[in-house]
Amino acid sequence: MRHILSVLLENESGALARVVGLFAQRGYNIDSLTVAATEDPTISRLTLVTRGDDQVIEQITKQLHKLIEVVKLADLSESAHIERELMMVKVKTTAEQREEVKRCADIFRGQIIDITANTYTIQVVGTSDKLEAFIEALSGIQILETVRSGVSGISRGERTLSL
Amino acid sequence: MTSQNTQPELLSGGAMLIRALADEGVEYVYGYPGGAVLHIYDAMFQQHQVKHVLVRHEQAATHMADAYARASGKAGVVLVTSGPGATNAVTGIATAYMDSIPMVVICGQVMSHLIGDDAFQETDMLGISRPIVKHNMSVRRPEDIPYLVKKAFYIAQSGRPGPVVLDIPKDMTIPSQKFPYEYPKEIKLRSYNPNAKGHPGQIKKALTTLLAAKKPVLYAGGGVILGQASDELTLLARKLNLPVTNTLMGLGAYPASDPQFIGMLGMHGSYEANQVMHNADVIFAVGARFDDRVTNATKKFCPNATIIHIDIDPASISKTINAHIPIVGLVKPVLQEMLHQLEKNQGELDQDALGQWWQQIQQWREVHGGRYDSSASHLKPQAVIEAVHRHTKGDAYVTSDVGQHQMFAAQYYKFDKPNRWINSGGLGTMGFGLPAAMGVKLHYPDAEVVCVTGEGSIQMNIQELSTCKQYGLNVKIINLNNGYLGMVKQWQDMNYDSRYSSSYMDSLPDFVKLAEAYGHVGIRVTKAEELEPALERAFALKDKLVFLDIHVDPTEHVYPMQIPGGAMNEMFLSKTERT
Numbered sequence: 001m002r003h004i005l006s007v008l009l010e011n012e013s014g015a016l017a018r019v020v021g022l023f024a025q026r027g028y029n030i031d032s033l034t035v036a037a038t039e040d041p042t043i044s045r046l047t048l049v050t051r052g053d054d055q056v057i058e059q060i061t062k063q064l065h066k067l068i069e070v071v072k073l074a075d076l077s078e079s080a081h082i083e084r085e086l087m088m089v090k091v092k093t094t095a096e097q098r099e100e101v102k103r104c105a106d107i108f109r110g111q112i113i114d115i116t117a118n119t120y121t122i123q124v125v126g127t128s129d130k131l132e133a134f135i136e137a138l139s140g141i142q143i144l145e146t147v148r149s150g151v152s153g154i155s156r157g158e159r160t161l162s163l
Numbered sequence: 164m165t166s167q168n169t170q171p172e173l174l175s176g177g178a179m180l181i182r183a184l185a186d187e188g189v190e191y192v193y194g195y196p197g198g199a200v201l202h203i204y205d206a207m208f209q210q211h212q213v214k215h216v217l218v219r220h221e222q223a224a225t226h227m228a229d230a231y232a233r234a235s236g237k238a239g240v241v242l243v244t245s246g247p248g249a250t251n252a253v254t255g256i257a258t259a260y261m262d263s264i265p266m267v268v269i270c271g272q273v274m275s276h277l278i279g280d281d282a283f284q285e286t287d288m289l290g291i292s293r294p295i296v297k298h299n300m301s302v303r304r305p306e307d308i309p310y311l312v313k314k315a316f317y318i319a320q321s322g323r324p325g326p327v328v329l330d331i332p333k334d335m336t337i338p339s340q341k342f343p344y345e346y347p348k349e350i351k352l353r354s355y356n357p358n359a360k361g362h363p364g365q366i367k368k369a370l371t372t373l374l375a376a377k378k379p380v381l382y383a384g385g386g387v388i389l390g391q392a393s394d395e396l397t398l399l400a401r402k403l404n405l406p407v408t409n410t411l412m413g414l415g416a417y418p419a420s421d422p423q424f425i426g427m428l429g430m431h432g433s434y435e436a437n438q439v440m441h442n443a444d445v446i447f448a449v450g451a452r453f454d455d456r457v458t459n460a461t462k463k464f465c466p467n468a469t470i471i472h473i474d475i476d477p478a479s480i481s482k483t484i485n486a487h488i489p490i491v492g493l494v495k496p497v498l499q500e501m502l503h504q505l506e507k508n509q510g511e512l513d514q515d516a517l518g519q520w521w522q523q524i525q526q527w528r529e530v531h532g533g534r535y536d537s538s539a540s541h542l543k544p545q546a547v548i549e550a551v552h553r554h555t556k557g558d559a560y561v562t563s564d565v566g567q568h569q570m571f572a573a574q575y576y577k578f579d580k581p582n583r584w585i586n587s588g589g590l591g592t593m594g595f596g597l598p599a600a601m602g603v604k605l606h607y608p609d610a611e612v613v614c615v616t617g618e619g620s621i622q623m624n625i626q627e628l629s630t631c632k633q634y635g636l637n638v639k640i641i642n643l644n645n646g647y648l649g650m651v652k653q654w655q656d657m658n659y660d661s662r663y664s665s666s667y668m669d670s671l672p673d674f675v676k677l678a679e680a681y682g683h684v685g686i687r688v689t690k691a692e693e694l695e696p697a698l699e700r701a702f703a704l705k706d707k708l709v710f711l712d713i714h715v716d717p718t719e720h721v722y723p724m725q726i727p728g729g730a731m732n733e734m735f736l737s738k739t740e741r742t
């Protein structure tokens with residue numbers, strides 16, 4: 001099962017290394033990881049996508065909790081939540097392909113954010129599934145580069161993860 | 164304590180560090196100097212509150228600090244230089260980590276501006292130690308030193324204890340740069356709250372379950388000793404008429420001479436302890452972590468048991484074995500609450516069922532009963548431990564190394580008190596025993612301190628005989644010399660048709676002469692009849708370190724031994740018998 005863990009972390013050097021090290025040490029997977037400071041500069045928020053059965057996820061959350069710098073954490077996938085990932089794709093486009101690429105980007109509510117004589121760079125935002133579907137949809141087009149931000153997530157409704 | 168007046172004293176980083184240790188109540192620091200910590204050593208030299216013990220290898224410093232912590236319950240302190248000093252400490256840090264031992268390790272580091280340049284004696288000690296510490300920190304500003312020292316002790320000693328590394332770049336301790344010193348009284352961290360007392364509802368549920376049990380067992384581990392809860396545990400076990408087994412780390416948590424004690428459990432546990440566990444209907448686990456050396460195959464583990472598990476570390480609960488009634492909390496307050504609730508509502512024990520259970524246990528006790536072949540012409544290691552127990556009236560601090568001798572010590576030295584049995588259970592570190600004995604002896608000079616070791620293990624830190632001489636650490640070394648890496652040989656006998664691949668200790672030194680060369684007394688024992696007079700003499704020599712080189716049967720194996728891949732109660736009982 002795929003889980004999205006959201007972690008509030010003391011914004012201190014070494015804290016992130018400890019989180020990442022924990023996953024390596026104990027043989028847990030990281031599918032994606034994003035981290036940045038929050039509105040409170042002493043706190044970072046880290047979103048981590050991992051996989052495992054219930055017992056593994058329980059161990060992961062408990063082990064994360066044990067890290068001294070971890071202030072709070074939640075498994076977003078346990079309740080209603082919104083997840084977003086940003087992707088930028090640079091594709092090679094011949095004159096004939098341009099329309100098709102543009103149409104495809106529109107369908108996925110993507111934006112063309114850079115353009116040269118031979119390339120388009122498209123930005124798409126959505127769930128990881130949607131980003132994968134977009135890549136699928138570009139099947140006839142030569143992809144030069146993709147960059148994904150990793151998943152960020154937040155609970156729906158009034159529920160929050162904050163101090 | 165030092166700076167209650169209005170003007171805080173001005174101290175250098177090095178002096179602040181030492182003063183903070185003094186304010187923390189630290190009496191001894193174990194360590195070894197080098198370039199990155201010279202300012203600190205100079206500050207140490209200029210005061211008399213904190214004393215320094217110079218070991219001969221940094222690993223020994225960590226084991227000394229660790230054993231002091233195991234015996235006293237307070238964090239031990241280590242001071243080493245950067246680079247090789249720090250890396251030499253790694254085994255000792257990992258040893259403490261695996262057994263949840265509070266320890267503060269202060270490592271020198273190259274100057275801040277050189278970090279990352281592969282400077283002389285630079286290693287990334289924060290990176291190296293990260294997976295084997297409870298926490299680690301580095302000093303960025305000298306004025307933070309008092310706070311960071313306090314924080315290090317707080318983290319090391321609270322909750323589930325563990326080692327904390329404090330990395331100090333050399334420029335943080337420059338003698339000419341002084342700062343106002345104030346030692347914090349208390350530390351609060353928003354991200355760390357270690358004082359769980361246990362959920363009252365869960366505690367009640369646990370009690371109800373125990374009162375209704377027909378075949379209960381209390382399985383108590385090192386957490387009871389770390390949590391200083393032996394008295395509460397003993398009282399509760401008696402009130403509930405529970406058979407009690409201790410893990411290797413928990414020996415002494417419940418008195419071994421008590422009739423309710425059924426021995427150690429697990430790989431080399433007693434026949435009865437492993438049977439009781441396997442057949443129990445309720446397992447009451449206290450400060451124990453269902454380690455693989457206890458459970459044998461987890462799929463076959465105790466099929467009929469409802470499991471109650473008290474632990475301060477939620478990650479230890481349901482990690483390998485699912486707990487039906489988890490209680491997250493410090494062992495002592497949780498047991499106190501159980502005793503309290505028991506007092507309030509006198510529930511009825513099922514005396515009939517318990518009577519039958521004890522009858523069954525009695526029968527199991529008779530099956531193996533810790534027997535060994537005492538008629539053999541060779542001196543048996545088990546007999547040596549029994550004799551040591553007699554000579555020390557069961558009241559010694561016993562440290563051990565790792566191997567067969569360790570298991571014999573665990574099985575045959577009947578520990579009646581907590582904090583007396585000091586061994587590396589989790590990491591299994593050969594070389595632990597001698598420095599551990601030294602750490603205990605330094606703090607308890609009047610106590611009898613015995614190191615049970617093997618000719619393999621003792622050579623991993625034998626240089627410390629020199630430290631013993633310098634500080635008058637008159638421990639008694641019981642070298643169960645079987646001429647083999649015995650535990651390795653036992654596995655080779657059982658699984659590799661006795662092909663002794665590198666398990667034979669060739670070219671052993673003359674340990675008697677070696678002890679003498681270091682200024683100690685050496686006694687060799689090669690025959691059974693020499694044992695008693697040798698022990699007599701050794702323990703009479705109060706102000707001498709005595710190295711007893713005792714030649715024991717090289718063919719002996721440790722039994723019982725769980726059959727790998729089996730259930731708890733599947734065991735070899737001797738070379739020819741199995742369950």
Ligand SMILES: Cc1ncc(C[n+]2csc(CCOP(=O)(O)OP(=O)(O)O)c2C)c(N)n1
Pocket residue numbers: 564565566567568569591592593594616617618619620621643645647648649650651
């Ligand atoms: C540092 C270290 N290296 C290797 C081992 C693996 N090991 C476990 S027991 C053992 C043999 C110990 O021999 P000895 O000290 O003579 O004890 P004996 O088993 O003979 O009583 C070895 C090599 C270990 N536990 N620690």
Ligand SMILES: [Mg+2]
Pocket residue numbers: 566617618619643644645646647648649
């Ligand atoms: Mg040996």
